[in-house]
Amino acid sequence: MRPGGRNPLPRAKWPDLVARALGAVRRREARGEAADRDWARSILTPAEFDLWSRLSAHDRRHTIQVARRVEHRLASTVYAGDTLWPAAALMHDIGKGEADLTLLERVVATVATRMMTVDRARQWMGSQRKTKRRLGLYFLHGEVGAALIRRAGGREPIAAWTEVHQADDSQRLEELGWPAVVVEALSQSDVA
Numbered sequence: 031m032r033p034g035g036r037n038p039l040p041r042a043k044w045p046d047l048v049a050r051a052l053g054a055v056r057r058r059e060a061r062g063e064a065a066d067r068d069w070a071r072s073i074l075t076p077a078e079f080d081l082w083s084r085l086s087a088h089d090r091r092h093t094i095q096v097a098r099r100v101e102h103r104l105a106s107t108v109y110a111g112d113t114l115w116p117a118a119a120l121m122h123d124i125g126k127g128e129a130d131l132t133l134l135e136r137v138v139a140t141v142a143t144r145m146m147t148v149d150r151a152r153q154w155m156g157s158q159r160k161t162k163r164r165l166g167l168y169f170l171h172g173e174v175g176a177a178l179i180r181r182a183g184g185r186e187p188i189a190a191w192t193e194v195h196q197a198d199d200s201q202r203l204e205e206l207g208w209p210a211v212v213v214e215a216l217s218q219s220d221v222a
Contacts, residue, residue, distance in 0.1 A: 046221045063087075066094045070120055073097075073113040077182040081124050089127070093120045099219035107211050115212055118191040119219060121184070125175030125192070129168035135161075139168050172196040191216060 070090075071079050085093065097119035104110055131139060146169050154166030167174055176193035180186070187208075194202050195216070203213050 043221075063090075066090070070094065070097075073117045074120060075184060078117065078121060078179065078184045078188065081178060081182055081184070082120055085124065085127055088133075089123050093123055096120075096122065096219045100215050103215035103219060104212070109209070109212055109215075114185070114187060115216065117185070118188045119216060121175070121179060121188045122192050122195045122216075122220065123171060123175065124178055125171030125173065126168060128174050128178070129164045129171065131164055131168055135164075136168070139165055143169055170196075195220065 067083075067090075070082055074082060082090065082093070097116040100119045101116045104112070104115060109115060129139075142165075148170070151166050151169035154162045155170060157163045157166065172193050172195050176189040179189040179192055190206055194206065197203055203217070206213065
């Protein structure tokens with residue numbers, strides 16, 4: 031986080047946010063949900079799969095799409111076949127479930143993230159007002175999700191990615207110490 035809580039959330043640009051908001055109301059993709067669940071189960075630990083299964087249907091579909099994009103982007107690298115990276119993609123939005131927002135609230139929150147600072151979102155997370163608290167949880171779903179993963183005994187690299195995936199801060203991403211091709215695949219797959 032930059033001093034003064036300046037960095038906006040998330041790192042996605044306006045067109046990405048609009049596309050994601052509109053995607054929330056799109057019809058389900060042709061890929062079978064059962065096949066997706068089986069694939070997710072095969073690359074997640076039981077504790078991670080339990081958390082992932084609690085996501086809304088929309089969020090599960092989104093994370094499957096992101097994970098498949100990661101797999102595709104890494105296919106021609108030395109990381110092809112390493113399931114840790116698609117697993118990190120599957121888990122990156124785990125914290126959104128804690129906010130328990132309606133579809134309309136999520137669309138509004140997604141657009142509003144460009145005007146929110148990390149400091150303000152943290153204040154809102156601690157608010158006594160239910161809606162404000164839920165919005166704060168949504169804005170900081172990366173941090174919330176990382177805590178959930180760690181508490182459940184999930185893998186630390188997955189918790190680390192979940193925590194920083196919203197970052198608009200290359201230094202924070204570099205601090206992971208991961209290969210640049212992996213960080214790029216994860217980052218670009220979430221905004222594609």
